[in-house]
Amino acid sequence: MRQYIARLLLLIPMMLGVSxxxxxxxxxxxxxATHFICPYCPEDQRALLRHELGIDRSFxxxxxxxxxxxxxxxxxxxxxxxxxxxxxxxxxxxxxxELMALTVVFSLVxxxxxxxxxxxxxxTPLDWLARxxxxxWLSVPSFYTATLAxxxxxxxxGWTPPQFGVGYVSPFEDPLTNLEEFFLPALILAFGSAGxxxxxxxxxMLEVMRNDYIRTAWAKGLRERSVVWRHxxxxxxxxxxxxxxxxxxxxxxxxxxxxSIFGLQGVGMYILTAVITRDILVVQTMALLFAAVYxxxxxxxxxxxxxxxxxxxxx
Amino acid sequence: xxxxxxxxxxxxxxxxxxxxxxxxALILSRQHPLGVMGLLFVGMLLVAGLFSExxxxxxxLANNHVTRAVGExxxxxxxxxxxxxxxxFGAGANSVLDVDNxxxxxxxxxxxxxxxxxxxxxxxxxxTTKESHEAGTGLTSTRIDKLSGPSMTHPFGTDAVGxxxxxRTIFGARISLLIGFVAISIGVTIxxxxxxxxxxxxxxxxxxxxxxxxxxxxxxxxxxxxxxxxVIGNEDSNVRQFLADSTPIPQGTFLGxxxxxxxxxxxxxxxxxxxxxxxxxxxxAVLSLKENxxxxxxxxxxxxxxxxxxxxxxxxxxxxxxxxxxVFLPIAILAEAAISFLGVGVPYPTPSWGAxxxxxxxxxxxxxxxxxxxxxGLALSLxxxxxxxxxxxxxxxxxxxxxxGMGAGGGSGSxxxxxx
Numbered sequence: 116m117r118q119y120i121a122r123l124l125l126l127i128p129m130m131l132g133v134s135x136x137x138x139x140x141x142x143x144x145x146x147x148a149t150h151f152i153c154p155y156c157p158e159d160q161r162a163l164l165r166h167e168l169g170i171d172r173s174f175x176x177x178x179x180x181x182x183x184x185x186x187x188x189x190x191x192x193x194x195x196x197x198x199x200x201x202x203x204x205x206x207x208x209x210x211x212x213e214l215m216a217l218t219v220v221f222s223l224v225x226x227x228x229x230x231x232x233x234x235x236x237x238x239t240p241l242d243w244l245a246r247x248x249x250x251x252w253l254s255v256p257s258f259y260t261a262t263l264a265x266x267x268x269x270x271x272x273g274w275t276p277p278q279f280g281v282g283y284v285s286p287f288e289d290p291l292t293n294l295e296e297f298f299l300p301a302l303i304l305a306f307g308s309a310g311x312x313x314x315x316x317x318x319x320m321l322e323v324m325r326n327d328y329i330r331t332a333w334a335k336g337l338r339e340r341s342v343v344w345r346h347x348x349x350x351x352x353x354x355x356x357x358x359x360x361x362x363x364x365x366x367x368x369x370x371x372x373x374x375s376i377f378g379l380q381g382v383g384m385y386i387l388t389a390v391i392t393r394d395i396l397v398v399q400t401m402a403l404l405f406a407a408v409y410x411x412x413x414x415x416x417x418x419x420x421x422x423x424x425x426x427x428x429x430x
Numbered sequence: 431x432x433x434x435x436x437x438x439x440x441x442x443x444x445x446x447x448x449x450x451x452x453x454x455a456l457i458l459s460r461q462h463p464l465g466v467m468g469l470l471f472v473g474m475l476l477v478a479g480l481f482s483e484x485x486x487x488x489x490x491l492a493n494n495h496v497t498r499a500v501g502e503x504x505x506x507x508x509x510x511x512x513x514x515x516x517x518x519f520g521a522g523a524n525s526v527l528d529v530d531n532x533x534x535x536x537x538x539x540x541x542x543x544x545x546x547x548x549x550x551x552x553x554x555x556x557x558t559t560k561e562s563h564e565a566g567t568g569l570t571s572t573r574i575d576k577l578s579g580p581s582m583t584h585p586f587g588t589d590a591v592g593x594x595x596x597x598r599t600i601f602g603a604r605i606s607l608l609i610g611f612v613a614i615s616i617g618v619t620i621x622x623x624x625x626x627x628x629x630x631x632x633x634x635x636x637x638x639x640x641x642x643x644x645x646x647x648x649x650x651x652x653x654x655x656x657x658x659x660x661v662i663g664n665e666d667s668n669v670r671q672f673l674a675d676s677t678p679i680p681q682g683t684f685l686g687x688x689x690x691x692x693x694x695x696x697x698x699x700x701x702x703x704x705x706x707x708x709x710x711x712x713x714x715a716v717l718s719l720k721e722n723x724x725x726x727x728x729x730x731x732x733x734x735x736x737x738x739x740x741x742x743x744x745x746x747x748x749x750x751x752x753x754x755x756x757v758f759l760p761i762a763i764l765a766e767a768a769i770s771f772l773g774v775g776v777p778y779p780t781p782s783w784g785a786x787x788x789x790x791x792x793x794x795x796x797x798x799x800x801x802x803x804x805x806x807g808l809a810l811s812l813x814x815x816x817x818x819x820x821x822x823x824x825x826x827x828x829x830x831x832x833x834x835g836m837g838a839g840g841g842s843g844s845x846x847x848x849x850x
Contacts, residue, residue: 133645140661144668247464250822254815256764258771259807262787266795266803368652375772390656391774398657402649409648 122414126407131182133406134399138178141395148194151392168194170395181396191396193389200400203385210283210381214304214373215366217297219359221305222312225252227355229309230316234351235343237321245313253310257369260303261376268299276300279378300373307369308362312355320351353423360416364409458827465823471816478600479607483686486597490781491688493592494584496575500527503567504546509560512550513540519547521571527551528570532558577799587801589786590794595802598781599809605687605782606763606813609697613762614755616701621708622751626739628709629716639709646706655769659699663692663774670695688780696775700762708754715747760817767810783810 147170149161156164165171169180181191190200226249233245268274277284278296286293323329324347332342371383382401389397449457459466478485488494501519514534521527523538537550554560574592578584586595628639646654662669673679674691684690719725720743728738767784769775776782778789786806795803 128641129645129648132641133648136642136645137657140657144661144664250464250815250818254818255811256767256807256814258768258784259787259811262792262795262803262807266792266800269796270798270800364650366650368650371650371652371656372768372772386653387656387772390653390660393660401653405650405653406645406648 119414119418122410122417126410129410130403130406134403135178137399137402138181138395139174141393141398142174142177148393148395152195170194181399190400193397194394195392200397203397204382207380207382207385209285210379211367211370211374211383213286213293213297214301214370214379214381215363217301218304218308218366218369219363221302222308222362223355223359225305225309226312227316227352230313231320231343231348231351233313234317234320234324235339246317249310249313249317251310252306252313255306257303257307258372258376260306261300261373264299264303265376276377283380296377296379300377300379304366304369304373308366311362312358315358316351316355319354320347323347323351326350353420356423357416357420360412360419364412367405367408458823462823462826464819465826468816468819468821468823471812472820475603475607475813475816478603480604482601482604486594486600488584488594488597490593490597490601491779492594494575494588494594495572495592496578497528497570497572499568500525500571501545501547501569503529503563503565503569506563506565508562509553512553513548514551515546515548516569518545519549519569525571525573526555528572529563529567530561532561532563577794577802579799580801586805587799589802590790590799595805598786599783599805601686601781602783602786602806602809603813604685605693605776605780606766606810608685608687609693609700609766609776610759610763612694612697613700613704613766614759616698617704617758617762618708618751618755619705620701621705622712622744622747624705625709625712626716626743626747629713630720630735630739630743632717636713640713643706643710647710651703651765652768652772654703655699655765656772656774658702659696659769659774662699663695669698673698689777692777693780696766696769697762700765703765704758704762707758708751711754712747712751715750716743719743719746757821760814764810764814781806783807 147165148168149156149164149170153161153164162171170177172180184191188201192199193203196203229245229249233242233249236242265276268276276296276299277292281292284292284296329342329347332346337346367383370381371387373379374381374383375387385397386401388394389401498520500521501516504515504517507514519542521536523536525536527534527536532553533555534551534553535555537552540548540550542548575584575588576590576592578588580587584594584596586599588594589598624639628636649657661667664670670691673695674681679691679694681691682688687693725738725742728742733741766775767782767787770782770784771788773785773788776785778785783806787803791802
């Protein structure tokens with residue numbers, strides 16, 4: 116228990132460090148947000164704008180001001196939209212969270228059964244097919260699949276993802292439209308993880324099926340279904356469950372790409388535009404959140420692993 | 431023991447016959463058909479990247495033109511005639527006509543009946559001289575060959591500015607290869623340096639380096655790359671300025687790559703990201719390495735830290751570093767494509783598989799001109815697929831227990847660029 120608390124306390128220096136690193140990196144490079152807000156402004160007008168945004172203050176004064184705001188959950192505001200980061204996050208977080216949750220579900224639904232089939236029919240044509248599908252999922256970049264899906268969806272079926280017309284629709288208002296908006300991006304993003312999970316499931320299942328207790332189960336005359344589902348599955352899925360936790364971190368990156376292709380106004384799009392336009396406050400706040408997610412996910416994975424496998428104890 | 435010694439030597443020879451390397455390769459390739467396919471795709475990448483100039487049928491940046499017949503003169507004309515009568519006329523006003531060696535521009539169509547038209551033309555354009563032309567002389571018109579579908583002259587078609595998609599795809603292999611190798615060289619060198627340092631010294635140095643590594647790894651890979659390239663790739667960034675002014679890296683076209691400096695900066699950014707992951711893994715290896723007795727022996731003999739690191743630690747992590755480089759190569763290629771796709775990577779006219787999937791090409795694709803996005807993406811997919819299948823085959827050969835799958839330990843490597 117104590118080591119978990121220690122890990123939780125690690126959150127604070129991590130978040131501070133990450134946000135400061137980001138701030139420093141974006142602050143020391145020449146040029147600032149005014150170049151993007153008003154590209155052709157004369158220098159004196161730009162100086163005024165800088166003063167208004169508070170980016171003419173000294174390096175540390177600027178960071179300290181933002182840091183003070185954190186205690187009241189005030190992350191500052193975007194230089195462009197002048198909207199507080201918290202307001203934007205309230206609007207955008209549900210989009211990204213739904214995308215990621217659906218992606219995790221899809222990658223499990225696709226990856227685990229295929230991995231199990233592949234393992235229990237090892238070295239048969241079915242296994243070869245499953246393995247080829249797995250490596251295909253893993254290899255074809257999501258942005259290519261997504262581009263093809265949009266292009267040929269329109270050319271062949273005249274279908275455009277609904278978010279291009281109506282924007283984000285909450286699942287509580289209109290579940291069907293919401294699903295239509297998220298189905299394709301989540302599915303395509305899931306392919307990568309599904310390929311990975313399929314391979315992991317397969318190798319872990321093969322490993323488990325060689326165990327003595329599985330041989331005992333066979334020897335008792337149990338049916339295959341019983342051996343696979345009741346005896347092997349539980350142990351085979353252990354590594355998969357932990358990997359899911361780590362995959363979520365990577366999915367944030369995938370969400371940036373998917374949101375930009377599918378026009379979803381989520382956190383990914385927010386960070387993408389903020390990085391490009393040097394919206395420092397937004398970037399460093401997002402960095403803070405990423406650090407928190409990273410530490411918490413790693414902790415969750417370790418806790419989950421110890422909980423699932425009593426043999427593992429962290430000391 | 432005694433029994434073992436009693437086994438005659440000839441029998442052992444018969445059990446394990448010597449096989450030549452060629453035969454061995456043949457046997458392996460029959461057992462791993464997917465690996466052979468992977469080798470083929472990776473080989474195609476290498477060949478296309480190294481010999482782009484020889485293989486590409488056109489200049490990848492050239493706006494290709496197409497000439498077509500648009501009719502013929504029905505009566506002879508002299509140098510000063512402004513009106514011409516054309517049979518089978520297949521062009522419109524403002525088109526430029528080639529008649530023998532003379533170019534003329536169509537002012538407007540005076541009258542048109544059926545396929546015969548009377549045109550008011552501007553004679554002797556584009557530095558050509560006005561001449562007399564016989565009746566029956568063929569008229570041709572040349573225009574940019576834009577968005578023409580796959581054909582014999584352009585197997586992958588052309589894009590909106592008349593660039594040959596096949597040539598761009600072939601040169602895209604060179605950009606991918608270049609970025610991959612530059613990024614990996616930079617990343618692995620820096621990463622190994624800090625990894626060895628961190629693992630060997632431990633203590634405060636290790637703490638400091640590993641905490642920084644932790645902070646950087648907290649960023650999702652794509653976001654990290656975006657941030658790095660936003661910081662160093664900016665028009666007036668210090669890093670970019672330094673590379674332009676103080677290093678011999680050419681800014682223009684170099685090795686057939688336009689805007690070489692910008693491509694290099696992208697590679698540098700990817701390399702920095704790779705170095706962080708490398709440092710973490712190398713450090714882990716060094717931690718166990720330095721417990722070896724021979725390190726202690728070297729220290730007892732009075733060897734300096736630098737000497738121990740260079741002569742005793744580094745050679746022992748070198749094999750791991752080579753494996754890491756091969757694992758990171760497809761990831762670097764994929765990363766370049768991803769950030770170019772997002773519009774912050776390789777700048778426009780330079781052919782890039784990622785950049786070609788987006789922007790105007792994608793808008794054209796939505797209108798039915800799918801080839802400029804289809805083929806570069808296909809090439810990228812095949813290359814990544816090739817690396818993955820090759821990697822699988824190598825893993826199978828080195829550890830036959832895990833046929834086709836992969837161990838939980840080596841999992842995160844293979845082709846996974848953080849949710850790309």
